[in-house]
Amino acid sequence: MTSTLIAPGTAIGKPAHRDPNVLRWLAAYASSMVGDSVYYIALSWAAVQQGSPAQAGA
Incomplete structure (x- = not known):
């Protein structure tokens, strides 16, 4: 049985x-x-600017 730590109300x-x-x-x-x-x-945008989209995806 558990008891509450806070009084009701x-x-x-x-x-x-x-x-x-x-x-x-x-x-x-x-x-x-x-x-x-x-x-x-x-x-990802900087990677595409440096190479091709295929290189950025790899």
Whole structure:
């Protein structure tokens, strides 16, 4: 049998989607993912500029 650590009727706190720290982390994570995508597109574009598309694919 498990017992609860919080008494019934007490407030637990803000939900995660309203916590400023979670929202800040989510914004940083999303911008990091966008930056990674832009990096890979720029890397492939630079590879095509140096050689042929077949060489860049290899």
